[in-house]
Amino acid sequence: MTMTTTASNGKAATIKKTFSRETGVSIDIQADKSIIWALLTNANDYPRWNSTVISIEGNIAKGEKIKLKSTLDTKRVFKLSVKEFEPDDRLVWGDAMGKRVYTLKTIGNGLTNFSMNEKIGGPMFPLFAKMIPPFDQAFEQFAKDLKNEAETISKTK
Amino acid sequence: MTKEQFTKEFEQARPQLKSYILRITASVQDSEDIVQDTYLKASTKLDSFRGDSSVKTWIFTIASNITKDNLRAKKRWTENVTDICKAKALSNPSYFPEVMAIHQTSPQGQFEMKEHITFCFTCISKSLPLEQQICILLKEVYDFKVAEITEIVNTTEAMVKYYLHTSRAKMVNIFEGRCALINKEGVCHQCSELNGIFNPKQDFEIEKNKIEFAKKADNPNREHLLDLRIKIMKEIDPFNSNGSALQLHHLEHNRDVMENSTEKNEE
Numbered sequence: 013m014t015m016t017t018t019a020s021n022g023k024a025a026t027i028k029k030t031f032s033r034e035t036g037v038s039i040d041i042q043a044d045k046s047i048i049w050a051l052l053t054n055a056n057d058y059p060r061w062n063s064t065v066i067s068i069e070g071n072i073a074k075g076e077k078i079k080l081k082s083t084l085d086t087k088r089v090f091k092l093s094v095k096e097f098e099p100d101d102r103l104v105w106g107d108a109m110g111k112r113v114y115t116l117k118t119i120g121n122g123l124t125n126f127s128m129n130e131k132i133g134g135p136m137f138p139l140f141a142k143m144i145p146p147f148d149q150a151f152e153q154f155a156k157d158l159k160n161e162a163e164t165i166s167k168t169k
Numbered sequence: 170m171t172k173e174q175f176t177k178e179f180e181q182a183r184p185q186l187k188s189y190i191l192r193i194t195a196s197v198q199d200s201e202d203i204v205q206d207t208y209l210k211a212s213t214k215l216d217s218f219r220g221d222s223s224v225k226t227w228i229f230t231i232a233s234n235i236t237k238d239n240l241r242a243k244k245r246w247t248e249n250v251t252d253i254c255k256a257k258a259l260s261n262p263s264y265f266p267e268v269m270a271i272h273q274t275s276p277q278g279q280f281e282m283k284e285h286i287t288f289c290f291t292c293i294s295k296s297l298p299l300e301q302q303i304c305i306l307l308k309e310v311y312d313f314k315v316a317e318i319t320e321i322v323n324t325t326e327a328m329v330k331y332y333l334h335t336s337r338a339k340m341v342n343i344f345e346g347r348c349a350l351i352n353k354e355g356v357c358h359q360c361s362e363l364n365g366i367f368n369p370k371q372d373f374e375i376e377k378n379k380i381e382f383a384k385k386a387d388n389p390n391r392e393h394l395l396d397l398r399i400k401i402m403k404e405i406d407p408f409n410s411n412g413s414a415l416q417l418h419h420l421e422h423n424r425d426v427m428e429n430s431t432e433k434n435e436e
Contacts, residue, residue: 044327051331060338168330169315 020125022155024148032133035147038125039155043162045100045116045124051161052103052114061161064150073097078105084150109134122166126158170224175215178224179208185311186232188407192291192306193236193299195424197417203239207232222320226313230321233303246295246427248343251359253430254292254423268418272367275414280367282376284412285360287405290398292423293343294336300324301336308333309399341391344398350383351394
């Protein structure tokens with residue numbers, strides 16, 4: 013299975029290889045892309061709606077650097093740079109070890125497909141692979157929280 | 170629409186417009202200037218008004234644009250604005266003699282808790298991003314519909330919904346953390362402290378229980394407490410209340426302090 017065929021059911025899938033590991037999740041959200049994009053790019057608002065994020069410091073914009081603290085490893089601060097920033101469509105951040113890609117696609121009837129993939133790896137990957145916790149559960153929770161928040165906003169009258 | 174018709178509608182909207190701008194800028198002078206600029210700008214553009222929206226929506230659109238331009242270069246305030254400004258007031262020996270003089274001589278110099286609560290909302294909402302502050306005021310205090318706000322702030326309906334939802338969530342969160350009226354651990358007791366200074370004979374508990382959201386502080390529905398707080402905002406005209414002279418002086422003081430603050434502002 014490749015990440016491009018991840019089902020839009022909010023279930024995460026992971027592909028493990030010798031020199032890399034890739035986890036993805038996809039989910040359909042009943043909300044406009046711009047709402048989801050606003051949630052994904054407002055750094056200091058993440059902890060309010062996303063239970064997998066402790067904090068994000070910095071400005072999520074092209075070329076900016078951010079500091080992410082996640083429930084995946086509460087003692088670590090991930091120093092990441094925003095590599096791609098295409099409003100309402102695609103956001104990529106990462107470091108030398110890997111990158112996380114967020115994509116949004118309008119699929120009609122007010123639905124937006126959200127997908128999130130993270131690939132980590134490199135020549136040294138086999139040495140530290142066991143020290144990196146699995147992402148699946150956190151990815152599923154991220155997608156669930158995003159869907160919940162975006163759909164709540166969408167229902168605002 | 171003739172100029173006379175427009176002027177009549179403008180005058181009807183003027184009190185709300187002026188209080189809206191005051192609550193965004195925290196400046197009496199700016200709110201007066203912007204209301205006047207809005208009238209002049211709209212008067213010269215009457216031909217471009219096609220009636221797609223109400224005159225009130227059109228006026229608020231022009232005023233909001235002027236206000237946004239006015240605030241563009243200014244820093245947003247911080248959530249702890251009341252702490253910062255209280256410290257400045259306490260360190261200024263002329264501050265309390267000044268406010269006591271207003272209290273004793275002005276016909277609008279009474280101190281009322283409800284008015285201070287609206288003052289507090291104004292200060293705290295200036296810590297929100299500007300678009301969020303504008304949207305929450307337009308929707309919750311001035312009763313504009315989402316579609317009208319979309320036009321006023323020139324964005325999509327989806328983004329207005331995002332701004333509204335996020336601003337409400339932030340305001341709930343800030344008051345929950347700070348306001349001693351709803352949280353016994355809250356750090357801000359300013360309204361009760363000032364009430365003790367200006368109305369020393371009043372029983373604070375009795376006064377507190379006259380405020381519905383404080384009376385219902387144990388209600389787990391914190392959104393409802395925010396709604397009750399906003400209800401007070403809707404009932405009070407900050408330029409024409411029993412204590413407007415006192416609260417406007419207080420607001421001017423806070424604006425001076427925050428605009429001259431050298432602290433790095435967090436967006």
